[in-house]
Amino acid sequence: MSNKVRLMQGNEACVEGAIAAGMKFYAGYPITPSTEIAEISAERLPRIGGKFIQMEDEIAGIAAAIGASLTGAKTMTATSGPGFSLKQENIGYACIAEIPVVVVNVQRGGPSTGQPTSPAQGDMMQAKWGTHGDHPVIALCPSSVRETFDLTIRAFNLAEKYRMPVLLMMDEVIGHMREKIEIPNASEIEIVDRKRPSCPAEDYLPFKPEANLVPLMADFGAGYRYHVTGLVHDETGFPSNSTDIADKLIRRLVDKVELNKEDIITWEEENTEDADIIIFAYGCVARAAKTAIKILREKGIKVGLFRPITVWPFPEERLIELSKSVKTIIAPEMNLGQMVLEVERLCNKHTKIERLNKVNGEIIYPEEIVAKIEEVL
Amino acid sequence: MPSQLVDKYFRAEDLPQIWCPGCGHGIITRAITVAIEQLGLEPDKVCVVSGIGCSSRAPGYLDFNTLHTTHGRALAFATGIKLANPDLKVIVIMGDGDSTAIGGNHFIHACRRNIDLTTIIFNNNIYGMTGGQYSPLTPKFDKGTTAPYGNIDRPFDICDLASGAGATYVGRGTSYHANVVTSLVKKGIMNDGFSLIEAISGCPTYYGRKNKKGGPVDMMQWQKDNAVTVTAAAKMTPEQLEGKFLIGELKNKPEPEYTKEYQKIIDNLKGSDI
Incomplete structure (x- = not known):
C-alpha cells in the first residue's frame, strides 16, 4: 500500500503524529497559535474511540491529561505563550509523579500576551527551567511539518519510555506553515508503550526503578491499588520526610534523562x-x-x-x-x-x-x- | 467495627495519620469508607483524588487507586481519570480553601459539566496545613493568622455555589453527624452526575484556637447545636433559623451525565468516514 501524501500544516501534523503514536485522550484550552491542535483533536479522537475535552483553563488541561494517563491512555495537551506558563505547575507534578504526558508549545511572542499571532523562540529556557525544583526535561524541536509528525510520535515514545512529560517546542511558523508530507504506514512507525507490571499486586512497588531507572507503571483500575503524590515519596509511593529518600528520588528523576542521553539526544x-x-x-x-x-x-x-x-x-x-x-x-x-x-x-x-x-x-x-x-x- | 474498616479499606502501614488530635477529618474519612462498604464498591475500581491541604492527605491512607494532586486541581485530574475510564468510581476529597479559592474555577466547571464525580469538601473554615490563614469559608469577622483584625471577606456557601453551578446532587453533613455524611456520600456515589457533599469539620488547632471556640468537644457540640435538618427547617421561622445551618440532602435533580453524553458522540460516529 502506498503512503498517504497530504498537504497539511504543522499543527495538523502534530495531531496526526499523536494519533499514529496511540493518543487516546486530549485535554486543552484554546490559545493562538496552537488552537488547531485542539480543534483537530476534537474532531478526530471520538472517531477512533478516543476522548477530547476542552477544560476551563490551561492548568486543568494538563491536569486532565495527566489524570487520563494514569488510567493507561496516551495523552496530550497543547498550548502557546501564556498557557505554557500556566502549565508549568503540573509539568513539575508529572515529573515527580512520573506520569507520561506530551505537552506541545507552539511558541509565540512574549512576555505576557505579547504577540499572539507571531512566531518566537522565547520559551526555550522556560522549557528547561520553567517549573520549580530540579527535574528532568526532554524537549524536542521540529523545523518542518513532516518532522512535527515524526517528533510528536517520538515525544509520545519518550514519555512512555521514561515516564515523564515530554515537551514539543514548536513555533508559530512550523505550526501554521503548510507543506506536503508523506505519512508513513503504521507498520513503518516505531511505537513504544509504557512498561506495566505483571507481578502479583501485593508485590508491586510503584516507584521502584528498573535497570533504566524507570519504574513499572500500572493503570488505575487494573488491580494494583497504589498511591501517587507530588510530595517526595518512597518506592511505595507514600510521602516521606527522609533526607536520604528525597536525595535518591530527585537524583533518580534527573538521571532518567542524564544517564540515558545517548538514547534521547538527536541532532x-x-x-x-x-x-x-x-x-x-x-x-x-x-x-x-x-x-x-x-x-x-x-x-x-x-x-x-x-x-x-x-x-x-x-x-x-x-x-x-x-x-x-x-x-x-x-x-x-x-x-x-x-x-x-x-x-x-x-x-x-x-x-x-x-x-x-x-x-x-x-x-x-x-x-x-x-x-x-x-x-x- | 472500626478495626474491620481499617483492615479492609485503610493502608494500615501508613497509619497513624498526620491530623491533629481533635481534628474532624478522620471521622469524615471513616464516614466515606462506611459509604463505600455499604455500597459494596469493588476497591480496584475506586479512585480517590485529592488536592493539597489537611483533607487532601486522606487518600494516602485509603487502599484504593489514590492520587494526591496539586493545590486546587483535584477535580481537573479527576475529570481526566473519569473521562478516560468511566468504569472507575471517582471520589474527590478537597479542603475549603483548596476547592473554592485556588480551585474555584475547576469546582464550578466540574459542577457545570455534571461529570460523575463524588466530591466531599472537608470544610474546617481555615487553611490548616499552612497554619491558620482565612479561607473563602471563614465566617465574616472571624480571625485567622492573615486576618488578625477579623475577616472582612464574605464567605461562600459551598452548597449554594455547587447548586448554582449545576451540581445535580448536593448535601451537607458534619463530623458530628457522621452518619449523615455516610448517607449523603452513598447517594452522591449513586447519583450519575456531579455530586457535592460539604462535610463541616472542626479544626481546634487553628480555627478553634484563633476564634476561642473551645476544644474538640466544644466544636462538635457547636455542630450539634447549630445544625438543622432540612425537614426540621421547613417548620422553622427565619428568626429561628438565624445563625443555624442546614444538613441533609439539599438538591437531587439528576441530569444527563458528561461521560455518557460523550460516549453517545463516539457511538454515533461509528462507521462514519474519517
Whole structure:
C-alpha cells in the first residue's frame, strides 16, 4: 500500500503524529497559535474511540491529561505563550509523579500576551527551567511539518519510555506553515508503550526503578491499588520526610534523562565536514539557515549547520567536538539569546560565538544570517 | 467495627495519620469508607483524588487507586481519570480553601459539566496545613493568622455555589453527624452526575484556637447545636433559623451525565468516514 501524501500544516501534523503514536485522550484550552491542535483533536479522537475535552483553563488541561494517563491512555495537551506558563505547575507534578504526558508549545511572542499571532523562540529556557525544583526535561524541536509528525510520535515514545512529560517546542511558523508530507504506514512507525507490571499486586512497588531507572507503571483500575503524590515519596509511593529518600528520588528523576542521553539526544548536521563557520539554529530559524548556507557556499564561504532536535537534553558532546574545528559559531534565534547560552557555556574555550537575535515578531530571513556571517568573517 | 474498616479499606502501614488530635477529618474519612462498604464498591475500581491541604492527605491512607494532586486541581485530574475510564468510581476529597479559592474555577466547571464525580469538601473554615490563614469559608469577622483584625471577606456557601453551578446532587453533613455524611456520600456515589457533599469539620488547632471556640468537644457540640435538618427547617421561622445551618440532602435533580453524553458522540460516529 502506498503512503498517504497530504498537504497539511504543522499543527495538523502534530495531531496526526499523536494519533499514529496511540493518543487516546486530549485535554486543552484554546490559545493562538496552537488552537488547531485542539480543534483537530476534537474532531478526530471520538472517531477512533478516543476522548477530547476542552477544560476551563490551561492548568486543568494538563491536569486532565495527566489524570487520563494514569488510567493507561496516551495523552496530550497543547498550548502557546501564556498557557505554557500556566502549565508549568503540573509539568513539575508529572515529573515527580512520573506520569507520561506530551505537552506541545507552539511558541509565540512574549512576555505576557505579547504577540499572539507571531512566531518566537522565547520559551526555550522556560522549557528547561520553567517549573520549580530540579527535574528532568526532554524537549524536542521540529523545523518542518513532516518532522512535527515524526517528533510528536517520538515525544509520545519518550514519555512512555521514561515516564515523564515530554515537551514539543514548536513555533508559530512550523505550526501554521503548510507543506506536503508523506505519512508513513503504521507498520513503518516505531511505537513504544509504557512498561506495566505483571507481578502479583501485593508485590508491586510503584516507584521502584528498573535497570533504566524507570519504574513499572500500572493503570488505575487494573488491580494494583497504589498511591501517587507530588510530595517526595518512597518506592511505595507514600510521602516521606527522609533526607536520604528525597536525595535518591530527585537524583533518580534527573538521571532518567542524564544517564540515558545517548538514547534521547538527536541532532542534524549539514555541510559541517569542511565548515569554517557553523550556524547553530533550531525550529523555523534552521530553515533560513539552510538557505543562507546555499547562498554563502555559492560565494565560496564554507558554512555548515548544527541543528539540535532534542534541545533538552542538549547535544553537548557533538557541538563541543565541532567547535574545535571551526572559527565561529553563529547562533541566530528568535529571542534575545537563550540556547546560545548553552553554546557559549560549552564552546567559548574553542571558538568565537556570535549572536543574531530578533524579537519583533518576524522570522529571521536568510539574508540576515548571510549579512551577519559576512560581517564577522 | 472500626478495626474491620481499617483492615479492609485503610493502608494500615501508613497509619497513624498526620491530623491533629481533635481534628474532624478522620471521622469524615471513616464516614466515606462506611459509604463505600455499604455500597459494596469493588476497591480496584475506586479512585480517590485529592488536592493539597489537611483533607487532601486522606487518600494516602485509603487502599484504593489514590492520587494526591496539586493545590486546587483535584477535580481537573479527576475529570481526566473519569473521562478516560468511566468504569472507575471517582471520589474527590478537597479542603475549603483548596476547592473554592485556588480551585474555584475547576469546582464550578466540574459542577457545570455534571461529570460523575463524588466530591466531599472537608470544610474546617481555615487553611490548616499552612497554619491558620482565612479561607473563602471563614465566617465574616472571624480571625485567622492573615486576618488578625477579623475577616472582612464574605464567605461562600459551598452548597449554594455547587447548586448554582449545576451540581445535580448536593448535601451537607458534619463530623458530628457522621452518619449523615455516610448517607449523603452513598447517594452522591449513586447519583450519575456531579455530586457535592460539604462535610463541616472542626479544626481546634487553628480555627478553634484563633476564634476561642473551645476544644474538640466544644466544636462538635457547636455542630450539634447549630445544625438543622432540612425537614426540621421547613417548620422553622427565619428568626429561628438565624445563625443555624442546614444538613441533609439539599438538591437531587439528576441530569444527563458528561461521560455518557460523550460516549453517545463516539457511538454515533461509528462507521462514519474519517
